Amino acid sequence: MTASATAAPRGGAPHAGHDDRSFIRKYIASTDHKIIGIQFLFVSLFFLLVGGLLAMGIRWQLGFPGQPMPLGGWLPSGVAPGGVVAPKMYISLVTMHGTFMIFFAVMPLLVGVFANYLIPLKIGAPDMAFPRLNMWSFWVFVLSGLVMLSSLFVLGGPAAAGWTAYAPLSATPDYTGVHLGQQLWCVSIVLFGLSSLLGSVNYITTVVNMRAPGMTWFRLPLSVWALFITAILAILAVPVLAGAVIMLLFDQTIGTHFYLPAAGGQPMMWQHLFWFFGHPEVYILILPAFGIVSDVIANGSRKPIFGYASMVYAMISIAFLGFIVWGHHMFISGMNPTLASYFMVSTIVIAVPSAVKVFNWLATMWRGDLHFTTPMLCAIAFVSMFIIGGLSGIFMASTPVDMYIHGTYFIVAHIHYVLFGGSLFAVFAGIYFWFPKMFGKQLDERWGKVHFALTFIFYNLTFFPMHILGVAGEMRRIYDPTAYAYLRPLQPINVFITINAFLLFLSQFVFAGNVVRTLWKGRKAPLNPWRDNGLEWTTPSPPPHGNFATIPTVYHGPYEYSVPGAAEDYTPVNQPPAAVPEPAR
């Protein structure tokens, strides 16, 4: 408490004395949650690039099957003879694209970056509850990512059983010819689970025990609520995947037969275990996006978030329902049809809390003083794309419809509408919004809007036509659509998608260029560029080690915008509402 007496070179940080840490302690093996968040940011953006490159390989083959890829001649002839991806490698491309994007790009971008960076700053804590575990969480993540990357270069190629690694395809090399690649996939996923566990223990403990005085549960920003609920999902779902993957690894290495039917094993058991993890995982990938978008939309509308409590309860019910609906991924697996009707009904129920959230966002914007900043544009894009992705989800939740569209490009369109249109737009919103906090410099708004517009247009032109392909019957992991007479007339759509996918990929370099340019010679950000209420804006940018000079006190909720009678249209949460009348809600 008396730390402010030990005056500091950097704005009176309470732990300023710690700041003579060595370079390694400060930036490499750092226990500071802010550095760890930024480490996660750059590493997972790198994996986003890897996943994107793999996607370009997929799209080239689908758009121009049999024609040599640009630069394809550089690939070894075992992978792409004559620059054309080999059929066997195509399945590996699809597998690794999904794996990198889900486990190493979107999940760490949402959870690793924002949970680490935002939770302590937003609740008024000096750091996480277990800073050293937090450091290990990051480095185990790097290790697991390196193992997964290395599997791209081993003999036999990387895993080729889909990101879902369905058994028995994944349990024995007999079908895919992949030995080591699949084993490295398993090892990497187990390590990833360990990293996720270490992080989640931290997030939960920190939110429960380290909130500043006055930061009651129902004054938590929705982003913190979302990340907290996400951590609970991760704690309960990821270990199930770890257990399932360990059994899969044993099947491949020490001759067990958990998933191999010849010796009494159960391939269906893999599907149940995988999706018991996999469906909560879907919400791990979207709940933090809900939180980020709620914060950004309230800020960009200069209005209190509409229905704060219902937002929290909606997230809790989505999280709970997420655990009891996994069977909707398995309607055509041969599962008992009676079970299917249960899974159908429980899945459709999720539409209710999801709709509550969407209507709350719309009502927040309704008659608001809308500021179309880049983060706000990304957040609005999130809401609209999430509506499309959510509605196509209803199609798949209905067993009779799913029977028809299961395993087609319709589901590819759906997952990209929620994961790219949803989660990734929220990631961009979050990065644009908190970049000034992280680096003290503000990303260029003009280039930000260019990036947003290009991404939004090409994203929709890429993924929307996939709905049409799916309903027309194009299968999801197909190598060459022109090999089927009934798909041949649709090939122009595939070409169209491929061209737009390339443009979408190229558009991301606008973002990368903006980041590099801003870090290099960007203008210094004002202390509170978005005029936000959050506690994180009450410290210098970037905040010093230890975050706050003194532990702040919180007087009201985080969404007190445009309070009648107040001098400004925002009221930071650490500002006593002395002259401010309690707004009627």
Place this chain on the structure above:
Amino acid sequence: MTARAEAVRAAGGEGTAPAAHAASGPPGGVGIYTQKLGMWVFLASEVMFFTALIGSYIILRWGAGNPWPDTRAVLNIPTTAVNTFILICSSVSMVKAYAAAVRDDQKHLKRWLLTTVVGGAIFVGVQVREYIKLVHHGFLPSSGLFGATFYTMTGFHGFHVTCGVISMAWVTIRAFRGKYKGGNYHGIETIGLYWHFVDLVWIILFTIVYLV
């Protein structure tokens, strides 16, 4: 009991959280100090991990109706029963160590911690000996679903006990260096939670793998 907990909380708890911060108390927190809460969250995750393994065993053995060998013919149940008893006793000695730490009785704290470490080590030793014998008799992880599930479940449990023994040995060394003086029992209570959890898992495993 409650008064003591209050006193500890008022003193700002301990552990990694800066004391000045913890002293102000988390508003509406659950009133559990940070290390203990972290351990509970970790154990929740462990429960899910073992549930995946045990659930798979139940599905493979009873759900799928696979023929199952007579476990008594393969496994040495009396030896394992004694081993189970030793593990349960180490849980009792853990409770004794915790009680000693709470009343700042250093002599008994060290004695009971040492007993716990030895109990855990004996358990692991007997299990390793059991594995060696089984392998000699040709019972391997590849010996059908029984071999696969047996080695996976008991192996991961054994791994957890081994981690527990190593951590407990470290805690014991710290106790001998006087790190848990003056009613500083948090470290003991936290490792104790883990120890009891591992013990509980074994009781379930012994029942469903050996006895049923």
